[in-house]
Amino acid sequence: MFLKFPEEGESFPSCPHGPTILFWKKDKKLDGFYSCSAFRDLKDCPVKIPFARAEDQEFLGQFKSLEYHNGRICDKSQLIGSSYCSNCNTFLKPTDNKSHDSHKVHNNITHENLKDPTKLLLQPTGNDKAEAQYFFDDNTxxxxxxxxxxxxxxxxxxxxxxxxxxxxxxxxxxxxxxxxxxxxxxxxxxxxxxxxxxxxxxxxxxxxxxxxxxxxxxxxxxxxxxxxxxxxxxxxxxxxxxxxxxxxxxxxxxxxxxxxxxxxxxxxxxxxxxxxxxxxxxxxxxxxxxxxxxxxxxxxxxxxxxxxxxxxxxxxxxxxxLEKGYQFCKLCKKFVSLENKHCNVCRKCPSKNGQTYRHCKNCGTCVKPNYLHCKKCRRCTQKEGHNCKDYVKTLRCWICRETGHNEFDCGKWTKTRDIKFSRGGEIRCLICMKKGHNENGCRRRKELLKETEFLGNVFNCLNKDDCL
Missing domain, CATH: 3.40.50 (Rossmann fold)
Incomplete structure (x- = not known):
């Protein structure tokens, strides 16, 4: 799904939460729609406008009745000693308490309660798709x-x-x-x-x-x-x-x-x-x-x-x-968790999830300790439920960066160069044909693939017909 935001001088239909976002699927922009940027569920914000009707004022008129209700700014000095209902999110007068008997009411509000309402007064919102609130602990x-x-x-x-x-x-x-x-x-x-x-x-x-x-x-x-x-x-x-x-x-x-x-x-x-x-x-x-x-x-x-x-x-x-539970890696020049051990082959501290990764010579990279190497997929992966045919569909080729195949079947590289390779044994980089590293870690890949990088996107000669 592609997204587009209104550029300067461009007008998109709006909802109570501001300008909408244009969503569309590949090659089907005319079938796209404008929708609320903050809420995916139509129960939370019912605005969903087909691309073809974005300028239909009669159609857009049905959304004008939607309003966003602002809260109120209180004089906090007058609230000390009062009561607050966390269900209704409002301060109460003494005569209001009876109507909130079944609610979570906090009495005798202190100055400390008002300084940080997230600790007692406000219940976190629970909509994971939009405005779910999770409050950081003291260490963080x-x-x-x-x-x-x-x-x-x-x-x-x-x-x-x-x-x-x-x-x-x-x-x-x-x-x-x-x-x-x-x-x-x-x-x-x-x-x-x-x-x-x-x-x-x-x-x-x-x-x-x-x-x-x-x-x-x-x-x-x-x-x-x-x-x-x-x-x-x-x-x-x-x-x-x-x-x-x-x-x-x-x-x-x-x-x-x-x-x-x-x-x-x-x-x-x-x-x-x-x-x-x-x-x-x-x-x-x-x-x-x-x-x-x-x-x-x-x-x-x-x-x-x-x-x-x-x-x-x-x-x-x-x-x-970082202090307790972390250490400084002089080679990576950063603090890492204690279980994150530096790999001299990959030249980095590779762990992401809290485990101590191990280096796999067969695929030339560090992997989770419970992973096993699959020679056919040319990757380490989970042992349980592994199916090569299904797994390859999700792979991103280390040579051309496209999904759906591994390096053995990269027609844009191996077939045009008549490269012979073995599917077993220690990893051999299919770009430079040297052992001990994969195509991701090949120091000659930019030179051989004529790669350039712009805003996180990598472009190489394999995606240009005149380079082959």
Missing amino acids: LQLLGKIIKDNGIQKIICVGAPRVHFYIRNRLNIPSFLLDLDERFFNFCDETEFASFNMCNGHFLEGNLKKSKFQEFLKGDSFPLIFLDPPFACRTEPIVHTLSVLEKLYRNINRTHMILPKIWVFPYYFEHYIKNVLPEMEMCDFKVNYTNHKLFSDQSGSRKYGSPIRLFTNIPLELIK
């Missing part, structure tokens, strides 16, 4: 604070990370601005530190008034760190679009070309998706933990190899100093 917050202090960062833009915002504001005393779709934060933040914002299209839901407050926050010589914690079901393209919107806004206001530091929280198994759209982002070994997610925490028995959530950042990893 302390590491973020250390990164901020060690690198001289003087202000933060928190995109969908409310607990980080309150931690930075209260503990570090550093200016922070929260951009979040959750309107409940109107009750706990003033207009100089919060705006209702859709991170999937870079849209301020309250219009130019709140956007101007954010622009005021951006002004000045001190550069901000952008910290993002998007829903894990969100595609990477909308997030990159929003990053581009925020960075462009900062550059225009301050008349600079500076690249802002970024930290993006995402599972390690989505690394290649992030690298495809932002090649400069590197994955840190630190295991991010949440207080309200059993699988993404260090709770006893919750997950064998720890949380799969990582930090992706353009800050040099050698500047992110």
